[in-house]
Amino acid sequence: xxxxxxxxxxxxxxxxxxxxxxxxxxxxxxxxxxxxxxxxxxxxxxxxxxxxxxxxxxxxxxxxxxxxxxxxxxxxxxxxxxxxxxxxxxxxxxxxxxxxxxxxxxxxxxxxxxxxxxxxxxxxxxxxxxxxxxxxxxxxxxxxxxxxxxxxxxxxxxxxxxxxxxxxxxxxxxxxxxxxxxxxxxxxxxxxxxxxxxxxxxxxxxxxxxxxxxxxxxxxxxxxxxxxxxxxxxxxxxxxxxxxxxxxxxxxxxxxxxxxxxxxxxxxxxxxxxxxxxxxxxxxxxxxxxxxxxxxxxxxxxxxxxxxxxxxxxxxxxxxxxxxxxxxxxxxxxxxxxxxxxxxxxxxxxxxxxxxxx
Amino acid sequence: xxxxxxxxxxxxxxxxxxxxxxxxxxxxxxxxxxxxxxxxxxxxxxxxxxxxxxxxxxxxxxxxxxxxxxxxxxxxxxxxxxxxxxxxxxxxxxxxxxxxxxxxxxxxxxxxxxxxxxxxxxxxxxxxxxxxxxxxxxxxxxxxxxxxxxxxxxxxxxxxxxxxxxxxxxxxxxxxxxxxxxxxxxxxxxxxxxxxxxxxxxxxxxxxxxxxxxxxxxxxxxxxxxxxxxxxxxxxxxxxxxxxxxxxxxxxxxxxxxxxxxxxxxxxxxxxx
Numbered sequence: 001x002x003x004x005x006x007x008x009x010x011x012x013x014x015x016x017x018x019x020x021x022x023x024x025x026x027x028x029x030x031x032x033x034x035x036x037x038x039x040x041x042x043x044x045x046x047x048x049x050x051x052x053x054x055x056x057x058x059x060x061x062x063x064x065x066x067x068x069x070x071x072x073x074x075x076x077x078x079x080x081x082x083x084x085x086x087x088x089x090x091x092x093x094x095x096x097x098x099x100x101x102x103x104x105x106x107x108x109x110x111x112x113x114x115x116x117x118x119x120x121x122x123x124x125x126x127x128x129x130x131x132x133x134x135x136x137x138x139x140x141x142x143x144x145x146x147x148x149x150x151x152x153x154x155x156x157x158x159x160x161x162x163x164x165x166x167x168x169x170x171x172x173x174x175x176x177x178x179x180x181x182x183x184x185x186x187x188x189x190x191x192x193x194x195x196x197x198x199x200x201x202x203x204x205x206x207x208x209x210x211x212x213x214x215x216x217x218x219x220x221x222x223x224x225x226x227x228x229x230x231x232x233x234x235x236x237x238x239x240x241x242x243x244x245x246x247x248x249x250x251x252x253x254x255x256x257x258x259x260x261x262x263x264x265x266x267x268x269x270x271x272x273x274x275x276x277x278x279x280x281x282x283x284x285x286x287x288x289x290x291x292x293x294x295x296x297x298x299x300x301x302x303x304x305x306x307x308x309x310x311x312x313x314x315x316x317x318x319x320x321x322x323x324x325x326x327x328x329x330x331x332x333x334x335x336x337x338x339x340x341x342x343x344x345x346x347x348x349x350x351x352x353x354x355x356x357x358x
Numbered sequence: 359x360x361x362x363x364x365x366x367x368x369x370x371x372x373x374x375x376x377x378x379x380x381x382x383x384x385x386x387x388x389x390x391x392x393x394x395x396x397x398x399x400x401x402x403x404x405x406x407x408x409x410x411x412x413x414x415x416x417x418x419x420x421x422x423x424x425x426x427x428x429x430x431x432x433x434x435x436x437x438x439x440x441x442x443x444x445x446x447x448x449x450x451x452x453x454x455x456x457x458x459x460x461x462x463x464x465x466x467x468x469x470x471x472x473x474x475x476x477x478x479x480x481x482x483x484x485x486x487x488x489x490x491x492x493x494x495x496x497x498x499x500x501x502x503x504x505x506x507x508x509x510x511x512x513x514x515x516x517x518x519x520x521x522x523x524x525x526x527x528x529x530x531x532x533x534x535x536x537x538x539x540x541x542x543x544x545x546x547x548x549x550x551x552x553x554x555x556x557x558x559x560x561x562x563x564x565x566x567x568x569x570x571x572x573x574x575x576x577x578x579x580x581x582x583x584x585x586x587x588x589x590x591x592x593x594x595x596x597x598x599x600x601x602x603x604x605x606x607x608x609x610x611x612x613x614x615x616x617x618x619x620x621x622x623x624x625x626x627x628x629x630x631x
């Protein structure tokens with residue numbers, strides 16, 4: 001039952017780089033919030049500040065109303081899982097989990113009970129006597145998660161915990177972690193640069209760029225209604241076409257479409273799955289490549305000036321390279337000066353898993 | 359496998375080099391070892407006329423031998439313990455913290471080994487004379503402490519640097535104070551390499567002669583100092599040989615210990631290999 005509040009937190013490193021720039025976020029009780037962004041966006045620094053491993057240059061952080069801004073990590077009610085799992089290799093699994101409980105002076109039978117319970121929870125019952133180095137990558141990460149969970153932290157912090165695992169294992173573990181998190185109703189802050197992880201696990205996603213928030217929303221909203229061209233381009237696949245609007249018509253290299261905004265430059269955003277193609281000899285674009293994924297096809301096409309656009313089609317065999325096509329977007333958004341200025345009300349279909357992973 | 363080995367061409371250059379090296383290292387040891395167990399050995403005989411433990415009995419019957427053994431052990435333990443207490447936290451600071459003058463200070467430990475040692479010792483002896491440290495136990499401790507600094511700083515620094523910082527952070531995260539992290543995580547992680555450093559300084563201190571002689575003589579007599587005076591003042595070779603063989607004991611124990619505690623990579627890692 002814990003609430004994390006971050007208010008106007010900044011981190012400027014001694015060398016002058018601003019890693020986090022007046023960032024604010026409230027994480028509700030039992031909520032899982034993903035910090036998503038490219039490397040260097042400040043998401044890890046932010047998580048490390050919540051964990052107590054970096055001191056904010058300014059700002060305030062509270063857990064359940066208690067100021068933790070300058071509390072050292074050992075006194076914080078947070079539990080962190082590191083990317084490199086950071087298990088202590090000179091202790092076996094049981095001792096790794098028991099270390100924190102021993103520091104809290106928990107009685108030995110109680111330690112045994114709790115460690116065995118949490119090992120059961122992460123699916124490693126009976127692994128207590130194993131050496132850490134004998135475990136597989138996935139098992140090590142589960143032990144690392146168990147090490148944090150056994151102390152029942154108020155806030156669970158996950159720093160790209162699956163980054164070093166292979167794709168298959170990553171997908172399985174993120175489901176398991178999500179299940180455990182929901183079962184324990186533990187407030188969680190999760191850092192990742194993988195959008196598939198964020199979209200599949202988070203209650204809310206914070207898209208970060210250069211230490212600032214680009215957008216905070218539910219995953220489906222971030223995907224369907226990105227507020228900035230950066231978010232549009234970062235989540236899923238998005239065609240971003242830079243062009244000019246004149247008299248309510250957007251045009252770019254022979255392609256034009258109505259766009260009811262004031263005159264000036266604009267970026268047109270169209271998802272591949274919201275772009276219909278029809279074969280036409282006087283087409284606005286030319287097919288460059290067709291890729292058949294089995295469940296669907298992806299057509300790469302070129303506008304007259306060489307701008308690449310992707311479109312998802314259900315019958316890829318209808319298109320050949322060199323063929324002329326016309327573009328008919330079903331849903332579009334337009335951006336100017338980094339802000340959304342227009343969005344068609346038509347709802348785009350749900351994100352296709354293959355595209356989200358791309 | 360066996361067949362391939364049998365047919366493989368023998369590397370004669372390698373064998374000759376190995377044989378020469380072994381001879382150069384082992385031959386003096388064999389000669390000294392033989393002398394220690396010799397009662398009579400006169401020119402021109404190649405092997406001694408009479409083997410025996412006569413000189414062992416005579417040497418071990420001497421009070422100054424026993425007092426020098428206990429002096430050497432006490433000195434080595436004291437110096438190693440003090441050195442560990444001073445150098446390990448310092449090494450941790452060098453490995454983990456950044457402070458002004460860090461690199462200069464770090465390389466200054468090399469200075470004691472970069473110049474002819476005896477000249478340095480004479481200069482230090484001059485200072486110790488004014489401080490009334492000449493001929494005292496703690497004077498020798500101090501001078502031998504200086505000799506251990508290089509090993510006890512440089513090797514542990516490399517060992518501490520090799521410890522994953524995330525492991526330390528994870529320990530802070532579950533509630534360990536910085537000191538507890540050092541004690542329960544960093545030290546055990548760096549353990550084998552640090553054991554190697556401690557071993558090196560113990561053995562190095564045990565065999566250290568110039569400092570102990572210049573600062574300690576004549577009141578403080580360590581085993582190597584006694585051996586030198588035996589070799590210089592006694593017409594009988596065997597006294598020196600017996601003490602020399604006695605001095606092998608700590609190296610052998612250290613080597614056996616090293617094989618158990620130190621895995622093969624640790625020494626190399628300690629030197630940045």
